[in-house]
Amino acid sequence: MATPLSADAFVRALRAEGVQVVEHDNWRTHNRNHKGPWGPVGGVMLHHTAGTSSVDFCRAGYTELPGPLCIGVLTKHGRVHLIGYGRTNHAGNGSQAVYHAVLAESALPASPGPDAIDGNARFYGFEIENTGDAGDPYPSAQLDAAERVSAAICRAHGWGSGSVIGHKEWTRRKPDPSFSMPGMRSRIAQRLGTRPQPQPGYEPFPGAAFFAAGRRSGLVTAVGKRLAAEGCGRYTQGPGPVWTQADQTSYAAWQRKLGYRGDDADGIPGQASWDKLRVPRA
The missing domain is CATH 1.10.101 (Muramoyl-pentapeptide Carboxypeptidase; domain 1)
Structure with a gap:
């Protein structure tokens, strides 16, 4: 577990990873922190939006689930729209067993357990614009953005790719995102493997x-x-x-x-x- 990055450190990490960032008004202070804590954080959670034209919707939310609904929205062109920072209404409650596996970066349980842990407090959340239907593909630029965003946060915290999960792996209630999470973690792991190595004779960063x-x-x-x-x-x-x-x-x-x-x-x-x-x- 870790203290969340400051908003400035977060956006620097994204840009250092080559993420195309779009900053919306007041994103640094738009959050649900008045409803409960954000942090310590243990990982990154990916979602799909189940719709299009999602940036404004995820920023505002709706009556039953006020926004922001995530930290950032990844659009089809591979841009990451930052709409909030802090606690957001993205994860809801999920599996304690899954959370322990994320912290240990070990194999996830075959099926999530009971919804017992507040994921809004413990994960960075990102929505990827997609209906979730087979007829709505994820462009390569969009998948690249998901890979880069996840790797940027993992790199900043000293985490591995096992710290990234999908909403569908967190709870039985959700089917998102509609792409392979093992495949995405493989991509993230490969990207993290390109981390510049410490100079010979010096201790590597322990996290x-x-x-x-x-x-x-x-x-x-x-x-x-x-x-x-x-x-x-x-x-x-x-x-x-x-x-x-x-x-x-x-x-x-x-x-x-x-x-x-x-x-x-x-x-x-x-x-x-x-x-x-x-x-x-x-």
């Missing part, structure tokens, strides 16, 4: 979730030493092998040194700042 309070590892000590060497150490003693608030404060100083601001300088390592820190291999 943001590694840096939880109380984590004990020699890698934590190595990170602290590099932060101190960069003039970003904010320790009264140490650094030591346990990830503490002092480590997070020091890493935030490193992020600010790189030019990050606001939520992007929260002290939790991300791929880009990690690569620049160059933590030596143990």
Whole structure:
């Protein structure tokens, strides 16, 4: 599980992955957060809209299900229209067994279990414009956009392709999206495999979730030493092998040194700042 990306970090991740982004008014603050939490998040959920001309509909929703109904709508031309950010009415309740499999990036259960987990709080949700009928194909540009959006979020959080599921895999109530999710995960995995590798002699990024309070590892000590060497150490003693608030404060100083601001300088390592820190291999 992870803290959701800030809106700015999210859109940067999409653009870095080559996503064609269309930003709609106030998308950063249009959400359902007043109805409950968003986060920690554990994955990405894909849907199809069951209709056309879907951007305005997904932004506004309807009486029984107010919008936004997703974070972004993927249109036929492969553009990703950002219409909201935060908790959205896209997933509803779903299977606890599926959620545990997503977190472990293990094989999904053959059939979803009872609807017991609030998916709106735990997933980034995207609607792909399609009726869901056999006569409505998904253009290659649209499938490419779904692949890129999913990979961008996984890359930013240090997740693999097993963190991406379809609505139909979340609950028995839904049939979407009407394409092969194993096939889409294969595409995402291939794209994630093109991630630039760390320079020889340096530790690979262990993922943001590694840096939880109380984590004990020699890698934590190595990170602290590099932060101190960069003039970003904010320790009264140490650094030591346990990830503490002092480590997070020091890493935030490193992020600010790189030019990050606001939520992007929260002290939790991300791929880009990690690569620049160059933590030596143990």
